[in-house]
Amino acid sequence: MPSARPPKKQKAYAAAGVDVDLGNKLKGGLHAKLRATHDANVLGKVGGFGGLYRADFPGMREPVLVSSVDGVGTKLKIAFALDKHDTVGADLVNHCVNDIAVLGARPLFFLDYIGAGKLDPRVFRQLIAGFTKACQAAGCALIGGETAQMPGMYAEGEYDLAGTIVGVVDRRAMLDGSRIRPGDMLVGLPSSGLHTNGYSLARRILLEQQSFGLTAQLPGLKLPLGRELLRVHVNYQPLMASLPAGMLHGAAHITGGGLVDNLPRVLPADCDAEVQIGSWKVPAIFELLQDLGKVPADEMRQVFNLGVGMILVVSAKDADDCAKFTKGRVIGRIVEGKGVVQFAG
Secondary structure, eight states, rough: OOOOOOOOOOOOOHHHOHHHHHHHHHHOOHHHHHHHOOTEEEEEEETTOOOOEEOOOTOSSSSSEEEEEEOOOOHHHHHHHOOOOOOHHHHHHHHHHHHHHHTTTTEEEEEEEESSSSSSSSHHHHHHHHHHHHHHHHTTTEEEEEEEETTTSTTTOOEEEEEEEEEEEEEEGOSSSSTTTTTTOOOOOOOOSTTTTSSHHHHIIIIIIIIOOOOHHHHHSSSSSHHHHHHOOOOHHHHHSSSOOTTEEEEEEEETTHHHHHHGSSSSSEEEEEETTTTOOOOOHHHHHHHHTTHHHHHHHOOOOTTEEEEEOOOOOGHHHHHHHHHHHEEEEEEEESSOOOEOO
16 A cells, blocks of 8 residues: 655745745736736736836827826725725725826826735735726726735735826826916816725724724715725726816815815915815715714815815816816815915805
């Protein structure tokens, strides 16, 4: 009778918590998914040391590359609790796309970073599905990324995400705020919810102080609390790109810092943005946060988007047309000032 085969010895690195073979196996199935986001300018194979993208920009007199890097923040805690991970993958892409859209850029390619104590194949596949779906919708190539296994760095079942995007804009069409003048109008585009900002405060109020469960159905919310908090960050770039050439004088992505800190990033030094309080309906999730957390109005405006995820600056003659086309609302105007936000009403 033949002797039993001795059990296969576990590799030392895997015993230390880093399973290289598992990582290679997961990445081996990425090729087809990533290629679905590629255009003719993507060169080389998936999995190389660097992603390759041909700099071919027909019709642009002076192409300017625009880049940005960001994360999803503590919204990930909601994804962990609900064990739903595709939406935060899409959040990451859409947030980055919007950050370069305010300069008039269209996205070219995106790279992701996933850091975890231990890779979970099911979670990994959901994240990649979120990245690829959002990249396809944005016309953006997912050309590479990094997946790091770091035992001891993260709590069990948790991970972190970051993304880098590169886009392009013709310098003559770049939105740098120089065309903004007193008399211009502010058009606010509706957000889907918190997007990717203010979650540390939202979690403290709703989950810690109030002890609501993520399946709770709260007054005014259409979905259970957890699903409301996981609503995907809106990508505004396709809508902005479809506006008539020259209509936009400037744009501000309302992210961390809220209305207070983001609008000044695009204002000339001699202009203020006057935002008319009450000119749009604030979604119920923000009203709940303010009431239950007893958060002052001025702090709400500096932490949350309050239902306005992007603000477009256009001339007074174009304001109504812009609002109608984008399904936004005129929420204020540009006045003489010192580069800050005023609130009226």
